[in-house]
Amino acid sequence: MTATYKIAVFEGDGIGPEIMAPTLRCLDHVAGGKYHLDYRSLPAGAGHYEQTGDALPDSSIENARASDAILLSAMGLPRVRYPDGTEITPQIDIRLKLDLFAGVRPVRVTEGQPTPLKLEGREIDFVLIRESTEGLFHTQGCGEVTQDYARETLRITRKTSEDLFRFTFALAEQRRAAGRGIGRVTCVDKANVFRAFAFFREIFDEVAAGHADLTSDHAYVDAMALWMVEKPWAFDVMVTENMFGDILSDLGAGLMGGLGLAPSADIGHDNAVFQPCHGSAPDIAGQGVANPFAMILSGAMMLDWLGLRSGNAEMVADGARLDAAVRKVIAKGDVMTRDLGGSAGTDTAAEAVLSAL
Ligand code: ATP
Numbered sequence: 634m635t636a637t638y639k640i641a642v643f644e645g646d647g648i649g650p651e652i653m654a655p656t657l658r659c660l661d662h663v664a665g666g667k668y669h670l671d672y673r674s675l676p677a678g679a680g681h682y683e684q685t686g687d688a689l690p691d692s693s694i695e696n697a698r699a700s701d702a703i704l705l706s707a708m709g710l711p712r713v714r715y716p717d718g719t720e721i722t723p724q725i726d727i728r729l730k731l732d733l734f735a736g737v738r739p740v741r742v743t744e745g746q747p748t749p750l751k752l753e754g755r756e757i758d759f760v761l762i763r764e765s766t767e768g769l770f771h772t773q774g775c776g777e778v779t780q781d782y783a784r785e786t787l788r789i790t791r792k793t794s795e796d797l798f799r800f801t802f803a804l805a806e807q808r809r810a811a812g813r814g815i816g817r818v819t820c821v822d823k824a825n826v827f828r829a830f831a832f833f834r835e836i837f838d839e840v841a842a843g844h845a846d847l848t849s850d851h852a853y854v855d856a857m858a859l860w861m862v863e864k865p866w867a868f869d870v871m872v873t874e875n876m877f878g879d880i881l882s883d884l885g886a887g888l889m890g891g892l893g894l895a896p897s898a899d900i901g902h903d904n905a906v907f908q909p910c911h912g913s914a915p916d917i918a919g920q921g922v923a924n925p926f927a928m929i930l931s932g933a934m935m936l937d938w939l940g941l942r943s944g945n946a947e948m949v950a951d952g953a954r955l956d957a958a959v960r961k962v963i964a965k966g967d968v969m970t971r972d973l974g975g976s977a978g979t980d981t982a983a984e985a986v987l988s989a990l
Contacts, residue, residue: 637669638939641700643693645724646678647913648923649706655983656704656928659958662987663936663951673700679713679721679913689723694730702939703727703906706928707913719774724908728765733899733906734793735800736763736878737934740865740885740895745964747890747973750862758813759868761885762801763878765899767793770875789829789874791836798840800900801872805847807941814869817848821857821873821881833874858884886910893924893972894963896931898938907935917971921978924970926959929986933959958989 642657644650657672664670675693682688697703708724715721727733742748742757750757771788778784801818808814820837822830834851841849852860854877860867861884873881886895892911899906909927917923933955940948962968968985969975977985 635666635669636943636945637671638701638943639699640670640672640935641697641703642672642674643677643697643703643705643708643724643727644674645706645708645913646680646710647707647915647918649678649708649913651918651921651923651979652909652925652928653704653706655925655979655986656706656932659929659955659983659986659990660932660936662990663955664948667947667951668945672704677723677727678708679710682721683710683713688721689726689730694727697727697906698731698904700904701943702935703904704932704935705906705908707909707911709913710915712915724906725770725773727906728899731901731904731906732766733901733904734764734766734797735900736765736875736882737761737804737898737900738763738878738882738885738895738910739897739934740861740888742865742889743960743964745966746894746960748888749890750865750888752866755866757865757888759865760804760808760870761878761882762797762804762870762872763882764793764797764873764875765878766875768875768877770879787827787829787874787876789833794833794836795840796902797872798837801870802840802844802847802849805870806844808870809847815848816846817850817869818844819857819868819871820849820851821854821871821877822851823854823877824851825853830874837872854881857881861885861888882910891972892927893970894926894930896927896934898931898934900938905935905938907931907938921980922971923979924972925979925983926963926970926986929959929983930956954990955986958986961989962986 738761776785809816824830895910936952
């Protein structure tokens, strides 16, 4: 019997639906009947809030929780806000509700990719893990502001940090086994200035002690920002706090030639969301010009994660095939979307990926 996987789909706002549709076509194409991806479209987002007053219905989050994996394109619209003026960000609420503590941000630059760096034949392939449920985002939306001062709280817990570091070391093992990494894990912090980061680093060292076969080291976040530009090829897996990770992952997207090529995953013990690093790009929504590559690459990450988790080797191979097809289109360079300096529309770019498959 063909295995069926329940996939929760949040099309979201802005360009969200435009990049989700071709991604599902690509996923179905690689699955090719070997297994069935049963998509369930779930309402959420700023548009949904505008219509109903609810940005993330309970039924959507419960359906997502019960699914095998979650695909999310982009949510939020600058003009739609809560009464207190803050933006609608159900994508962040989902991370908290499903305890998706590990934000996985692969930074890869392969042939033909429009990186601003001079790589001289070298490729970049490292993964940044951003803790996604605490850190400086702990008081998001409820920071204290008075006439004279404002205060937010950075929170690091032992439990989440241990889960995060275990996940990180397991990923480094997995990458090394797949011939993708040298087995090096770097903890990125500011332990020289903040006690909370010294605590973070201490827990990292405790978990690292159980992985003597891997190399582990530390870097201060400011130095890492420099090294990601100076010698990004030297890193394998790095792990950091939420706010540092937020900033460094955009730097990573810059190395990759822009947000349109940056996929991501937010992973917990029981659930995982796969979504591009970019937002809903309302400035280009509805024009058919959005770059679908980051969303398709996120779909490939989903196949890899779900295949490994469910012991489906064909699915893991399909994830690699889909990823390679996008990279082949980029390397060829004749079908590029506007953000990459070309003129291809969303559908033409997605068709090129299907042809490459
Ligand atoms: P958020 O805060 O929700 O992450 P943002 O404010 O950083 O979003 P984006 O929505 O990511 O902004 O858009 C930033 C710029 O990048 C915009 O000019 C947008 O048009 C462009 N952009 C983002 N994603 C894409 C894409 N997939 N294809 C083409 N251009 C994109």
